[in-house]
Amino acid sequence: MFFAIALLTSLHTTAANRDSLALTPPMGFMTWNKYKEDINEQLIRQIADKMAADGYAEAGYKYIFIDDAWQGGRDKRNNILPDPEKFPSGMKALADYVHSKGLRLGIYSDAALLTCAGYTASYGFEQQDAKTFAEWGIDYLKYDYCHAPSDSAVAHERYKKMADALQNSGRKIVLGVCEWGQLNPEKWARQAGGSLWRVSFDVRDMWKDIVKQGGMGIIDIINIAEPLYKYAGPGHWLDMDMLVVGLDGKGGPSSDLGGVGCTYTEYQTQMSMWCMFASPLAMSHDILHENEETRRILLNKEIIAINQDALGEVAHRVDVPGKCRVYLRQLSGNRQALAIMNPSDTPQRIQLPLSILGNTKEYNFRDVWEHKTTRQRKTWQGTLQPHETKVFTVTTR
Template identity: 55%
Template structure:
């Protein structure tokens, strides 16, 4: 797709800042943070959350922009005698309000999880028919983000829209700005309706597993399986309204936990770097799930790459368009607010490949300085890029007009 056509489609998509609803103002750039589920599942407690809050502060994650600490399923302890939802008193003896205060004191924000049914995916108390009451409780606790799942709920789209709308309305009436993450795994095409019912982001696929891609006959989605779906949904994203291709598996290396299910035996650092590159150009939420207290050097360098994060957080808020898709290559192009362009060149094959990319092929005229986001080196002014791309590597480039 030529650049001029890509920009025209973006402008014709109907997006304008004047049309952002009040809820969209809560997330004008893709949310960044850390979530419990992929590594810890239900095995969570307040000590773990405090430890991760400390690590987000001390490792540079917070400074890099990761500011949401999100508690996934397994925190619930039922309801009290007034039907207020409560935390498990063994896992969270101090309560969620005290935990939120601790997280906020670190300069971070706290997220929590519920489900649009009677029970969550893991079988805990959920929020159906208690939307307004639960939203008020979450607000009183100081919650900043709600991940709202769809296990144990009807399959039809109409019910999903209605249930998500009810919770969005309850959050809006709670008196607190709470980012609303819709998590129905893409089966009902939420990118077509989730923003209209109050979602700030919406999952576009099933749960990610810690693997490059699913093998033939294997279930469970890897990085490439998710890119296949999410990479074609660019016209539905805009500031405050994000396609969510699920969490980052960077740094897990096959660690036991939910992401290790269904063939999730881990990825190479090259593959993890590709996930970061692709999530950044797709303007996806960047939600880490590794053990932040034990990051090795490659994991730190990937998650804390400020130049990659700047592409993800660019305030123009455009998800990259996929402009080439073959058996070997995928190429994405993302316009940036200052007039620069981000290009991601993915080698899907299992062999090292040579690639030359003339900018005119992308509809880009003139010469650019080419900044390699992973080597942090800038080439002289050019009208093309040429290089070696390793198996499963993604070259992430910033084209700087001179």
């Protein structure tokens, strides 16, 4: 009996320690959607400079996530190496540079022998690779699941092995479980040591999947994430994959499988709903050559504040009549976030009874995109354009 209690206490302490690695959803820039395999240390340094100088770090985007294709094989002692042509100065020097800008560095591997793009992965070398990542100064590991068995028990085992290796590496490294949601990671990924886990296949730069070849549009991922809200909380998050905001159909992999681009109304909806669902925010556009509309969406401090709210609750859908969808999220300070989304292809008029918020007679509605505050009683009325989302922070008067 004593042993069982001690074991449960130890497991609870371990889970709490791992949760503390990402008490709010990680934010940063991920290389894959725009650059795919065309990455190098000069590019990463330029991105770090841009994020530090142009407001991204200040807004909360603290990570640069290096995705697949950085690897250069292993040395004679089986230590994993960066590609010497892409990263001639080595990963430690690059991590030091990123850290000097007030940022953190993430890296990528896979729970198999090869990564999704066919590069050296970490299965069988978990302890060794985790130690190497720690010595380099890595802060985050995106751990993919290509070429691995399609069995949730095996996935749990492989992810836990890497999580334990990271925990024993001597450095605090966040583990992102990238299993794509097919093996129900919401039921085991936190216990396996993940601070976040993917809920879907890869996002594409489109509103909706119409080619049915495995790509996911913005609304497709929202539909998948909706019923999973109870599984997320401080330190363990639903990962809805990268933001496609600003890609304009000109990305790399994000342009595959129907990824022809989105309107900026749709991009704003992605930002809105990723924040309402407390998903990690991983930008993936051409950050070195961006337009002001992209910056307006990605650097909106009011919507970011919802994503990063310390209470860590995730939005849930509220049943209301009509074609618009309504989502509520409890925020710290006795506030609520309210999102009203029109998923249809035609404008929709909505009369929303404010009884869904409680029994208060009057509310302050702060429109986080228009940056305006209004008083509302009994009903909120408005017209939403196709694929538009309104987001408000709500306080009682």
